[in-house]
Amino acid sequence: MKKYGFGVDIGGTSCKIGLFETTGRLVEKWEIPTDTREGGKNILPNIAKSLQNKMSERGIAERELEGIGVGLPGPVRMDGIVPVCVNLGWKNMDVSKELGSLMHGILVEAGNDANVAALGEMWQGGGKGCENVVMVTLGTGVGGGIIVNGKIVSGSNGAGGEIGHMTVDSQEKVFCNCGRKGCLEQYASATGIARLARERLALEHEKSLLDQAGKVSAKTVFDTYKEGDAVAGEIVDQFARILGTALSNIACVADPEVFVIGGGVSKAGKPLLDAVEKYYRKAAFSPCADTRFTLAALGNDAGMYGCMKLILN
Amino acid sequence: MKKYGFGVDIGGTSCKIGLFETTGRLVEKWEIPTDTREGGKNILPNIAKSLQNKMSERGIAERELEGIGVGLPGPVRMDGIVPVCVNLGWKNMDVSKELGSLMHGILVEAGNDANVAALGEMWQGGGKGCENVVMVTLGTGVGGGIIVNGKIVSGSNGAGGEIGHMTVDSQEKVFCNCGRKGCLEQYASATGIARLARERLALEHEKSLLDQAGKVSAKTVFDTYKEGDAVAGEIVDQFARILGTALSNIACVADPEVFVIGGGVSKAGKPLLDAVEKYYRKAAFSPCADTRFTLAALGNDAGMYGCMKLILN
Numbered sequence: 355m356k357k358y359g360f361g362v363d364i365g366g367t368s369c370k371i372g373l374f375e376t377t378g379r380l381v382e383k384w385e386i387p388t389d390t391r392e393g394g395k396n397i398l399p400n401i402a403k404s405l406q407n408k409m410s411e412r413g414i415a416e417r418e419l420e421g422i423g424v425g426l427p428g429p430v431r432m433d434g435i436v437p438v439c440v441n442l443g444w445k446n447m448d449v450s451k452e453l454g455s456l457m458h459g460i461l462v463e464a465g466n467d468a469n470v471a472a473l474g475e476m477w478q479g480g481g482k483g484c485e486n487v488v489m490v491t492l493g494t495g496v497g498g499g500i501i502v503n504g505k506i507v508s509g510s511n512g513a514g515g516e517i518g519h520m521t522v523d524s525q526e527k528v529f530c531n532c533g534r535k536g537c538l539e540q541y542a543s544a545t546g547i548a549r550l551a552r553e554r555l556a557l558e559h560e561k562s563l564l565d566q567a568g569k570v571s572a573k574t575v576f577d578t579y580k581e582g583d584a585v586a587g588e589i590v591d592q593f594a595r596i597l598g599t600a601l602s603n604i605a606c607v608a609d610p611e612v613f614v615i616g617g618g619v620s621k622a623g624k625p626l627l628d629a630v631e632k633y634y635r636k637a638a639f640s641p642c643a644d645t646r647f648t649l650a651a652l653g654n655d656a657g658m659y660g661c662m663k664l665i666l667n
Numbered sequence: 668m669k670k671y672g673f674g675v676d677i678g679g680t681s682c683k684i685g686l687f688e689t690t691g692r693l694v695e696k697w698e699i700p701t702d703t704r705e706g707g708k709n710i711l712p713n714i715a716k717s718l719q720n721k722m723s724e725r726g727i728a729e730r731e732l733e734g735i736g737v738g739l740p741g742p743v744r745m746d747g748i749v750p751v752c753v754n755l756g757w758k759n760m761d762v763s764k765e766l767g768s769l770m771h772g773i774l775v776e777a778g779n780d781a782n783v784a785a786l787g788e789m790w791q792g793g794g795k796g797c798e799n800v801v802m803v804t805l806g807t808g809v810g811g812g813i814i815v816n817g818k819i820v821s822g823s824n825g826a827g828g829e830i831g832h833m834t835v836d837s838q839e840k841v842f843c844n845c846g847r848k849g850c851l852e853q854y855a856s857a858t859g860i861a862r863l864a865r866e867r868l869a870l871e872h873e874k875s876l877l878d879q880a881g882k883v884s885a886k887t888v889f890d891t892y893k894e895g896d897a898v899a900g901e902i903v904d905q906f907a908r909i910l911g912t913a914l915s916n917i918a919c920v921a922d923p924e925v926f927v928i929g930g931g932v933s934k935a936g937k938p939l940l941d942a943v944e945k946y947y948r949k950a951a952f953s954p955c956a957d958t959r960f961t962l963a964a965l966g967n968d969a970g971m972y973g974c975m976k977l978i979l980n
Contacts, residue, residue, distance in 0.1 A: 429954060486745075486822070486823050498920075500920060500921070502815055502820050503818070505816070507815050507920075507921060507922075508922075509799070509921065509922025509923075509955075510799050510922055510923060510924040510958075511922055511954040511955050511958075512922070512954060513918065513919065513922040513952060513954040513955045514920070514921060514922040515919075515920065516919045516922070516952055516954070517919055517920060518919075519919050519952040520915075520916040520919045520920075521912055521915060521916060521950055524912065524950075532952060532953065533953065534950075534952070599834055599837065602833075602834060603833040603834060603916060604920055605826065606826065606828075606829045606830055606831075606832050606833045607811075607813060607820075607827070607828065607830060607833075607917055607920045607921060608813070608820060608822065608827060608920060608921070609820075609821075609822025609823055609824055609825070609826040609827040609829070610822075610823060611823040637834055637837075637847075639826060639829055639832040639845060639847070640845065640846065641742060641824040641825060641826040641829070642822075642824050642826045645823075645824075
C-alpha cells in the first residue's frame with residue numbers, strides 16, 4: 355500500500371477534496387468550485403489541476419499515490435459509468451477513465467455520494483469497527499447507503515440504497531419528486547417532516563408552541579418537541595413510526611450491525627434517535643430487534659472519507 | 668481448484684447430498700434421513716459417513732476434494748456458528764469445525780437454506796449469468812435470499828434475506844407465526860393466499876369456480892384464475908399487489924439484476940409471474956422498473972447446488 359490517496363466528493367456547487375494517508379489520517383482538506391457549465395466538461399480537469407498543485411506544493415510524487423476516490427450526486431453503474439448526472443450536467447461519463455488519464459494512469463474509483471458517505475461513516479465515523487452498515491441521510495430528501503462486508507451495495511442500476519423511494523403509504527395522494535406517491539422521503543425528510551407538521555396543525559389541536567413558530571420546519575418541530583410540546587410530539591411520533599418501520603423492513607433484507615443516521619435533520623440528536631429506535635424495535639423481526647442506532651459522526655466530510663476508502667477496498 | 672466437492676442440504680427429515688465437479692457439473696445425488704434425536708448429535712457424523720462411503724465407492728481421494736458446503740434450516744451467523752436450529756435440535760453448533768474435523772480437516776462452509784438456494788439459482792438456475800439476485804421462495808412461508816456481487820448477504824444476525832417478515836400492513840389484526848402482525852408471509856405464502864381466498868369468499872361475490880373447489884388452496888386459486896374466474900382474479904391481484912410492492916421496496920435496497928421466484932406456489936408459472944411483475948413495475952422506483960423476473964429452475968436441488976457454490980466463493 356502506498357502512502358497517500360485523495361478523496362474527492364463532487365457536489366453541485368463545490369468539490370470537497372481530502373488528502374489522506376492510506377492509514378485513514380486526513381492530512382489536509384480544501385474545496386474548489388464545481389463548474390457545471392458546458393455539460394460539466396471542466397469539472398474533472400479542474401480537479402486534476404487542484405490535485406497536481408497540492409502534490410507539487412507538498413512534494414508528493416505520483417508513485418506515492420495509491421489512487422483517487424470520487425463521489426458524485428448521481429447513480430454510478432457497476433461498470434463505473436455515470437449514465438446521467440443532472441446536477442453536474444454529465445451524460446455517460448466514465449469518471450475512472452477520464453480522471454485517470456488526466457492523472458497519468460493513477461487508479462480512480464467512483465461511487466454515488468450517498469453510498470460513499472455510508473462507506474466513510476463505516477470507516478471512520480459512526481459505524482467504525484463494523485462491516486455491515488445502513489446509513490440513512492435525512493436531508494432535503496432521504497438518501498441511503500448499504501454496506502455489506504465492507505463494500506457498497508451499488509446495485510445493478512445504481513439504485514442500491516435508494517431507500518428514500520421505498521413505498522411506505524400506497525394511499526398517499528401527493529406526488530413525490532420521483533413521480534410516484536407514498537415514498538419514505540415524503541415523510542422522513544426535512545421537507546417531509548415540515549409537511550406532516552403543516553397537515554397536523556391544519557387540524558384541530560391543543561395549544562402548541564408551533565403555532566407561534568412562524569414557518570414550520572423540521573428544526574422547529576424537533577426544537578419544540580424537546581420542550582415537551584404535545585403537538586410536536588405527535589408529529590415526531592408519526593415521523594418516527596414511518597421511518598422506524600421502513601428501517602425494520604430494510605433489516606429483513608440487509609440485517610446490518612448498525613443504522614447510522616445523518617443529514618441535517620439528524621442534528622436533532624438523541625431525542626430523534628430515541629423516537630426512531632422505539633418504533634424500529636416495535637416493528638422489527640425478532641433476530642434484528644436489537645440492532646444498534648447511532649448518529650453520523652463525520653458531518654459533511656463523510657463523503658470525502660468514503661471516497662478515500664473506495665480505493666482501499 | 669481441485670476436482671470435486673459436496674453440497675449437503677440438511678432438511679428436517681432428510682439431507683440432500685450432491686457430488687459435484689467444481690466446474691458445476693452434478694455427478695450424482697442421493698438422500699439420507701436426518702436423525703434429529705438427542706439434539707441432532709448424529710446428523711453430522713451420519714453425513715460424514717455417507718460422504719466417505721461415496722468417496723471410497725468412486726475412488727475419490729481426500730486431496731481431490733475442494734470442500735463441503737452445508738445448508739441448514741436456521742440462521743448461520745457471520746462467524747459460522749448456528750445459534751439455534753429448532754428443526755435439527757441444534758444449539759451453538761459450529762458446523763465447519765465439527766464436520767471439518769470428522770472429515771480430516773477438509774474445508775466446510777455453512778449457510779442458511781434459503782440463502783444457499785438463492786446462491787444455487789444464481790449459479791446454475793434462473794439467475795445464471797447474474798451476480799446480483801434476489802430469490803423469493805413462496806412455500807408454506809415466504810423465504811428469501813439476497814446475493815450481492817456473487818455472495819450471500821447473510822446479515823449480522825443471520826436475518827439477511829428474511830423478506831417474509833417485512834411488515835406490509837401495519838393494520839393487520841391476525842398474528843404471523845413470528846409473533847408480529849402484517850408480515851409479507853401472511854399474504855404471499857401458500858397459506859397466506861388461501862387465507863386471502865377464504866376472506867374474499869366470505870364476502871358477497873359473483874359465482875366463482877372456487878365455490879365448488881372444496882378446500883381452497885393457493886393451487887385452486889391459481890388453477891381457477893387460469894380458467895378466467897373473476898373472483899380468483901381479484902385474489903391473485905391482491906396477492907400480486909402486496910408481493911410486487913414489497914419487491915419494489917427490496918429493489919430500493921439491493922437493486923438486483925433479477926428476481927427469481929421459486930417454492931411450491933411458483934408452480935403456477937407464468938401467470939403468477941406476470942401478475943407480480945405488473946404490480947412491481949407500477950410500484951418500482953424508475954431506475955429499477957425494468958428489473959427482470961424469472962422462475963426458479965432447480966426446484967428442490969437449488970439448495971444442494973448453492974451449498975456446492977459456497978465452497979467455490
